[in-house]
Amino acid sequence: MNLIFLGPPGAGKGTQASLLSKTLNIPQISTGDILRSAVRAGTPMGVRAKSFMDSGSLVPDEVVVGIVEERLQEADCSSGFILDGFPRTVAQADALDAMLVRLCKQIEHVLSMSVDDEELLTRISGRRMCEKCGKGYHTLFDPPKVAGICDLCGASLYQRDDDKIETMRKRLVEYYNKTAPLIDYYTEKKLLCTISGVGTIDEIQSNILRGLEGSLRDNS
Numbered sequence: 178m179n180l181i182f183l184g185p186p187g188a189g190k191g192t193q194a195s196l197l198s199k200t201l202n203i204p205q206i207s208t209g210d211i212l213r214s215a216v217r218a219g220t221p222m223g224v225r226a227k228s229f230m231d232s233g234s235l236v237p238d239e240v241v242v243g244i245v246e247e248r249l250q251e252a253d254c255s256s257g258f259i260l261d262g263f264p265r266t267v268a269q270a271d272a273l274d275a276m277l278v279r280l281c282k283q284i285e286h287v288l289s290m291s292v293d294d295e296e297l298l299t300r301i302s303g304r305r306m307c308e309k310c311g312k313g314y315h316t317l318f319d320p321p322k323v324a325g326i327c328d329l330c331g332a333s334l335y336q337r338d339d340d341k342i343e344t345m346r347k348r349l350v351e352y353y354n355k356t357a358p359l360i361d362y363y364t365e366k367k368l369l370c371t372i373s374g375v376g377t378i379d380e381i382q383s384n385i386l387r388g389l390e391g392s393l394r395d396n397s
């Protein structure tokens with residue numbers, strides 16, 4: 178099954194896509210994760226992307242479209258994939274359509290996760306990450322045993338630059354201006370399935386599986 182997760186930053190796309198990827202045994206393709214590892218590795222693409230990411234802006238379309246086109250041709254995508262954080266603009270969605278035609282694939286569902294802005298800001302501003310092993314925490318919802326220290330490896334926790342409140346506001350503006358139009362785009366293509374992003378991780382995952390029930394039955 179080929180799926181897209183759509184939603185504002187902090188809606189829980191990454192968490193839900195990761196769980197679903199294990200359940201369906203298909204890869205999760207997160208453009209944010211791919212870009213962050215390119216930044217860490219200091220590749221030319223990472224160097225180009227960093228300033229956009231740090232300021233809360235979207236990375237130029239041609240950079241992310243190239244990443245996704247390469248990734249979709251890898252063997253593990255042959256029985257399906259979950260796009261997490263792509264497309265984020267109408268131009269990216271058009272480019273995706275064109276590349277899927279070339280690859281003889283099609284999207285079956287677009288899962289749009291909705292969460293209100295106040296909740297998003299609370300979620301994002303409390304997010305912390307281990308600087309060594311990358312494990313994620315939340316100061317309110319999933320705090321470490323010792324404040325500021327990773328439970329697993331004892332290294333310090335940090336806040337992603339793009340999770341700081343001012344950058345976060347910028348990311349939300351980018352979302353409403355450039356990504357939210359994709360809700361209509363995929364509604365017109367009759368692919369959109371809206372999922373409330375409020376509730377426990379398990380509740381939301383059950384809602385997603387319920388939304389996909391018909392297709393999972395047809396594919397089995």
Ligand code: AMP
Nearest residue numbers: 208209229230234235236241262263265
């Ligand atoms: P994420 O982890 O998905 O929230 O992405 C973090 C940052 O990576 C975003 O704020 C953008 O700067 C960049 N990014 C990720 N995916 C895309 C995309 N599809 N288009 C443009 N920029 C992206």
